[in-house]
Amino acid sequence: MLQTLLLALVPAAHAADGATSAPAPLLIGVVVLAVLAVAGVIFTRPVDGMIAGAGVGAMATVYLTVQHFVAQHGGTSICNVSSVINCDAVNTSKYSEIGGTPIALFGLGFYAAMGYLAFRTKAGRSSAAPALLLVGALGSVGYDLFLAYKSIAEIGALCIFCAGTWAINALLLAGSVLLVRKLEVPVGKALTTAFADDAIPATLMGLGVFVVGLMVVKMESGSGGVSLGGAPKVDDFADLVENVRGSIVLDGTEPVRGDPASKYSLVEFADYECPHCGLMSPVLKKVLEENRDVKLLFKHYPLSMDCNKYMARPMHPMACGAAASAECARVQGRFWELSEQMFANREFLSPDDIRFMAEKAGLDAEAFNACVANPAAMDAVKADIEAGATAKIDGTPSIFLLGAYGDKWVKLNVGPGDKDRMTAFFAHLRAGKPPPTPTEPAPLPE
Template structure:
């Protein structure tokens, strides 16, 4: 019996969590705020956000109106999430490698400096304090618009823009915290610094439970509010101090054995042990990011937009805003400054040899993404609230932010259209397996002529590859003789120094018909892959050692591994494990159940397709 599909509420939430859905949600909140603030009910809009809320904890007293509770309270979750994302990128993501981070670092810095300069040129004499309004990019809105107007396949451009946004967000939050904070109170500041020290110590001691981190962040928020430092800086700093790491093999194995205990003896105690074991295997950073991402995107940021985008444009206010130098400085800084700064900055970094653009991303796509980076919105609205005390100036700046959304989107669309006409039809890695599977060359489990093919690019030192080695048995159990499993080498030499030698040893064993035997031994002994270890495994398998030693040193065997690495690059595989299902690169989870579902969906599509 088929399981019931998701209900309408779950379907709606899934759509809102998508990049396009998030952008539409923010736009909808802005429209509601504008309509409300310019309707006969405008007084209720003002009254709502001026509602006083007093929170007393002993001698501590937090007395703010609802508008400030949103901006200084709820939004700390947003900036904490930004800090978590920055730490992830620095630890295990696109900012981990020097050559990967220098181009977006230069481009992101230029994308902050150029808009500020344009703002000061236009409105520096009238309102120099507003230059911070134009430095930030609304990542959620940018990605939503990119999904609508960008290339059909743009995952590599998306990664590049996300990396840019990390730099952009870090600089924008630093500017908010340093430039737009009030007079600082010393004792609360000392408490805040102590909380940051506690977060650092928790990371150093590898504390895996999230509770102590959350407690430290809550106390940190209260201390920064009382100290007069804007909580955005505290949120970002706290997120940066929450450690991020790849899952470690021994933690995953512990969770597996705990689940086996529950399977054999189901009960509340074993279930709790499984829950804790699973949590321990995933970094605190990733767990907090997962817990916060949905409420922040669906509640915190839309409520913030609702509280800040409602400007009263009646009585000639719109005409006055259009005639204000501040409005044109904000719109010009965001639209022209981001476009020029990011485009020129990335081009200069590449020309100087500091790095290169992601594979598949051309200059036209960079220009289109740079144009969309002119969508400031969330951070811009926050800084408007901090920078301007004159309501007329704040109105003019808000109109400039809203105008920039429209202009940046249209310019981005024009840039992407021009790029497509010049041949930049994609901003992504290749997705088709190149070359195709060759039974005379490739290592194949199953029938050479099986209609279903799964190809894995693997690295013998990669812990994730080791975890999926049993996946083939599940696939074979489901599909029987209709499936074949193929492996190719992709040793990641920059992070796994022994992987290449292990791949060569496996190919040497293949010359004696023992590839799969050594394949299994190598994954079972990932921590011991030195040359002497490899020879020991060959001895244990009973290989002809004279021939094995000769083959390990044979240039043709080494070239065989290099050829697989070149085919990985030509096919769009950059990490391990990467799977190709019937010649097409698979995206997403690679557990057996997911791969089986993807293969069944592909077969169903083929059977219902045009004859």
């Protein structure tokens, strides 16, 4: 039952950046209508509006919490419209967690506490609760301003559902102000009373919802069974492998991680601004550490119209420059060192940022700058893009395998949450067991 509910909240989507999602106008329209509906109630019946706002906010945070874990399994949000309107870019950033826990889950606890206080007010059980509602709303709006700044100024992307919660919190602030104005005692006195009578129960309510939510996501994502992302058990390989739409072409210039003589070869097409690629990078490194008979080859596929003629819309404005920089690191034998840094800091890929990372990676600065300025670096990137087009990839990361089916390449349907599954698959092959029959790939989106 729980899994069905969670999967209903997170519709199936392509497991890669660059895939299509819900139409932007429709999605934005739904969010705007929800916010307007709450606003209409708040400014006519403030208490009812506060309850409605807490409910809408709670639903949004449930979705964002689930989607945070889904993204770690390679799933994509329904609001990934472009590089600017992209929930996963925001929801997988370093600002999306506190101590490894998604901030959306803290938000769920907040809305539970606000809803509790609003119900207390409506039932006439607390005449001072509006003062506490005001404090909570002020705190949430202040934190929202911080998140909005980080989202726009640093991440360069906007999450529609996050923005919806910001609007809801602003409305909760407006509603609490309307309720406070009706208090028969000064706000300070009401606040003292509210802290004495309502603060502990409201905190326990919010904390209880938070803890239950945390337990659920921990159990679901770490049970070894079906996860929040709908990922199969680690020993279920039925849908792990699919046939390649096109063909895999290597030119011998690909950076190689692992033993070049390894029996199994992985080829990854990736983009340095892609959230899922950033999550996948350390996972693949661990897979290679645990499976010494597997090597990884890297090919660039920046999702940017600046260098990728197959892109129909703008997505990742810094991706082409980052790819060319990685090529220059390859020339100096430091590809993986710079690559790891760029994946880990995908929100900071300006030329100056990359030069700083290149120095940290031990590259010769003068030679690096000269290489980046040389068109040959971008030519190498474009050659990889052509290879991606030949393979008919539909997004990033796209990962292909050679060695399990003789000289036949297949695509691996894996995401950042599939490390154990990949290791189990290679152990399965190593034991001489037959690999699963590859499924047919879905048609490319038009």
